[in-house]
Amino acid sequence: MTTTRLLTVAPSVTRRRRLGTTDRPRRSVTLTVLTAIVLVYSLIPLIWLFINASKTQSDLFSTFGLWFGDEFALFDNIARALTYDDGIFLRWFGNTLLYVVVGAGGATLLAVLGGYALAKYEFAGKRAVFAVVIGAVAVPGTALAVPTFLMFSSMGLTNTPWSVIIPSLISPFGLYLMWTFASEAVPTELMEAARIDGAGEFRIFWQVALRLLAPGMVTVLLFTMVATWNNYFLPLIMLRDPDWYPLIIGLNQWNAQAATAGGTAIFDLVLTGSLLTIVPLIIAFLFLQRYWQSGLAAGSVKE
Amino acid sequence: MTRITPRTRRVLIGTAVAGVASLSLAACSAGATDTDDALEEGGTITVWAWEPTLEQVVADFEAENPGVTVDLVNVGTGIDSYTALSNAITAGTGLPDVAQVEYYALPQYALQGALQDLTEYGADEYEGTYAPGPWSSVTSGDQIIGLPMDSGPMALFYNKEVFDQYGIEVPTTWDEYLQAARDLHAANPDVYITNDSGDAGLAASIMWQAGGTPWTVDETTVGFDLTGDEGAQRYAEVWQTMLDEGLVSPIAGWSDEWFAGLSDGTIATLPIGAWMPANLEGSAPDGAGAWRVAPMPQWEEGEVTSSENGGSSLAIPADAENKELAYEFIEYANAGDGVQTRLDGGAFPATVADLESEEFLSEEFEYFGGQQANQVFSESSAAVVEGWQYLPFQVYANTVFGDSVGQAFLGGTTIADGLAAWQSTLEDYGTEQGFTVE
Numbered sequence: 001m002t003t004t005r006l007l008t009v010a011p012s013v014t015r016r017r018r019l020g021t022t023d024r025p026r027r028s029v030t031l032t033v034l035t036a037i038v039l040v041y042s043l044i045p046l047i048w049l050f051i052n053a054s055k056t057q058s059d060l061f062s063t064f065g066l067w068f069g070d071e072f073a074l075f076d077n078i079a080r081a082l083t084y085d086d087g088i089f090l091r092w093f094g095n096t097l098l099y100v101v102v103g104a105g106g107a108t109l110l111a112v113l114g115g116y117a118l119a120k121y122e123f124a125g126k127r128a129v130f131a132v133v134i135g136a137v138a139v140p141g142t143a144l145a146v147p148t149f150l151m152f153s154s155m156g157l158t159n160t161p162w163s164v165i166i167p168s169l170i171s172p173f174g175l176y177l178m179w180t181f182a183s184e185a186v187p188t189e190l191m192e193a194a195r196i197d198g199a200g201e202f203r204i205f206w207q208v209a210l211r212l213l214a215p216g217m218v219t220v221l222l223f224t225m226v227a228t229w230n231n232y233f234l235p236l237i238m239l240r241d242p243d244w245y246p247l248i249i250g251l252n253q254w255n256a257q258a259a260t261a262g263g264t265a266i267f268d269l270v271l272t273g274s275l276l277t278i279v280p281l282i283i284a285f286l287f288l289q290r291y292w293q294s295g296l297a298a299g300s301v302k303e
Numbered sequence: 304m305t306r307i308t309p310r311t312r313r314v315l316i317g318t319a320v321a322g323v324a325s326l327s328l329a330a331c332s333a334g335a336t337d338t339d340d341a342l343e344e345g346g347t348i349t350v351w352a353w354e355p356t357l358e359q360v361v362a363d364f365e366a367e368n369p370g371v372t373v374d375l376v377n378v379g380t381g382i383d384s385y386t387a388l389s390n391a392i393t394a395g396t397g398l399p400d401v402a403q404v405e406y407y408a409l410p411q412y413a414l415q416g417a418l419q420d421l422t423e424y425g426a427d428e429y430e431g432t433y434a435p436g437p438w439s440s441v442t443s444g445d446q447i448i449g450l451p452m453d454s455g456p457m458a459l460f461y462n463k464e465v466f467d468q469y470g471i472e473v474p475t476t477w478d479e480y481l482q483a484a485r486d487l488h489a490a491n492p493d494v495y496i497t498n499d500s501g502d503a504g505l506a507a508s509i510m511w512q513a514g515g516t517p518w519t520v521d522e523t524t525v526g527f528d529l530t531g532d533e534g535a536q537r538y539a540e541v542w543q544t545m546l547d548e549g550l551v552s553p554i555a556g557w558s559d560e561w562f563a564g565l566s567d568g569t570i571a572t573l574p575i576g577a578w579m580p581a582n583l584e585g586s587a588p589d590g591a592g593a594w595r596v597a598p599m600p601q602w603e604e605g606e607v608t609s610s611e612n613g614g615s616s617l618a619i620p621a622d623a624e625n626k627e628l629a630y631e632f633i634e635y636a637n638a639g640d641g642v643q644t645r646l647d648g649g650a651f652p653a654t655v656a657d658l659e660s661e662e663f664l665s666e667e668f669e670y671f672g673g674q675q676a677n678q679v680f681s682e683s684s685a686a687v688v689e690g691w692q693y694l695p696f697q698v699y700a701n702t703v704f705g706d707s708v709g710q711a712f713l714g715g716t717t718i719a720d721g722l723a724a725w726q727s728t729l730e731d732y733g734t735e736q737g738f739t740v741e
Contacts, residue, residue, distance in 0.1 A: 058566070262582065
């Protein structure tokens with residue numbers, strides 16, 4: 001019975017099955033080595049960060065980089081990082097959350113609205129919009145930062161949180177992703193059925209389409225979240241007041257503190273701060289990962 | 304999609320100052336100038352500075368002058384702060400009322416007319432208050448474009464334990480310095496006499512001490528002689544020899560490896576400005592007790608010459624909004640009670656009275672094994688070679704130092720060739736900027 005069933009499934013699955021490791025394990029030394037290198041390459045910085053965030057500054061200078069120091073000072077370091085300079089780290093943390101929630105959240109919302117509209121409605125100039133969006137994907141945000149700065153400067157928006165949030169609201173890649181996703185995930189037949197039942201277009205969007213779009217939304221949300229969380233150049237040129245810095249700029253300022261007359265090196269706090277900074281991203285990934293996977297697959301496989 | 308753009312940026316911790324409990328001390332004003340009214344009127348000024356001791360100065364100033372708010376903002380250090388300042392000057396908006404400007408960067412703003420002439424407010428009364436080096440740095444023609452905040456006479460910081468361990472004498476001349484470099488490295492291959500990865504500020508200080516004038520500035524006429532100048536040649540010879548023999552650690556200054564080297568003795572000396580003790584105490588605490596301070600190695604035996612390294616002033620942009628109040632603040636910080644506050648915080652003075660005071664000279668540095676290090680610094684301050692000028696585009700010059708001279712540190716070229724390349728870059732830039740280049 002199993003054999004017949006196997007024969008009826010898609011060819012790609014049988015091929016994978018044949019190459020699979022359970023029936024006839026095939027070991028490739030080259031592959032194993034390559035995978036190991038990639039694994040080590042991606043894990044070592046993380047391990048290094050964790051180990052060194054647990055050291056006191058003097059251990060940091062005097063002990064081997066890839067093993068723990070004489071003292072396990074992680075919790076002490078965390079406490080100091082959170083309270084240093086009147087707790088400015090928490091302020092930066094709050095700023096980053098604000099930029100991520102409003103910026104990345106807003107970008108996702110706009111991408112969902114726009115992507116859905118482009119996928120499901122016909123209107124004049126749609127091809128032009130398509131060209132613009134594809135073109136926009138190709139332009140790195142960094143290239144736009146300086147022109148944006150000049151524009152915002154004349155509008156008096158620089159050195160305000162708006163100067164970081166407004167540019168973050170635009171995610172051409174997110175829009176493109178939602179567009180592709182929406183055209184697959186929301187069957188036109190379903191929309192027509194809803195129309196026949198008397199539902200208006202807004203009701204169809206909020207009550208029917210949005211649920212189907214959820215996996216795609218999460219994917220876009222993850223993309224924009226990471227982009228906003230890691231955004232360095234934009235806040236760097238927009239913001240002058242440390243009170244509005246996101247974590248990434250603030251940590252860099254801590255790092256540079258060592259390099260001035262009278263300044264104190266706080267590399268231990270920089271490391272601990274960096275560790276704390278990646279924790280929320282790791283948590284977000286653990287929670288949203290499954291949606292990401294199914295989200296990406298849903299757009300690519302014809303059901 | 305925006306992405307991370309790695310870019311090195313030297314900035315310092317934000318110095319957001321918490322509101323100060325309004326302890327109304329009896330306000331005593333320093334001298335009767337026409338800016339006194341501004342203090343009574345009160346108001347808010349913005350100060351762009353990274354110097355950490357200013358935090359306390361601001362707090363005291365606000366406490367003494369109810370109604371005055373000083374917004375101390377750290378917009379970055381060095382190049383970053385000048386980029387911010389230049390942008391604000393160009394845009395004409397968002398200017399601070401006071402800006403911290405290092406001596407090497409002052410000429411470029413002065414030349415643009417971007418800084419307020421402080422003689423209008425009576426700053427000329429302070430002639431004689433400051434050491435000659437810093438004072439000449441803040442004067443431009445007959446204008447005074449800032450008040451000196453600190454100074455950085457050069458001294459040789461050295462790790463006495465390392466020198467003692469290998470039985471090597473502390474060098475008093477550059478020839479001895481070179482020999483000590485060889486002896487140290489031979490005794491222990493991990494030990495280097497110093498580190499340098501191409502530091503424009505250090506190169507300038509060494510050339511300055513060697514009596515060099517690698518460039519001359521006369522208003523808008525700039526002349527270069529980086530290849531023929533004696534000071535530049537002396538710098539090139541000593542450093543090239545050390546590079547050829549592998550005696551200089553390639554570690555970049557201010558990195559964590561640097562502080563590690565200073566702590567564990569693998570970097571044995573630092574020719575650097577007198578503001579360094581606070582950094583050593585704060586950032587290389589493990590080196591405490593091992594380090595001492597000696598006068599700079601001399602080019603000729605028996606000479607006493609020195610130069611400055613770093614140091615900054617507080618200046619007022621010409622288009623600042625509240626210049627009177629700004630002047631009151633910089634007067635307080637750099638000539639009034641703020642000076643002592645800053646000294647207590649570990650800053651190095653620019654004021655003659657402090658440089659020569661018994662209290663200052665007799666201060667014992669625990670970090671330097673109880674040595675009265677200020678005596679060395681003070682003598683150095685008095686021995687600074689006169690006649691040095693910074694370029695009117697020194698900020699730019701320093702940023703491109705690494706592309707030319709810095710290549711010698713990577714072994715790609717020699718320092719002499721690097722200096723020639725630097726000169727031609729600077730000549731081109733000077734011409735482009737409208738200077739007459741000779």
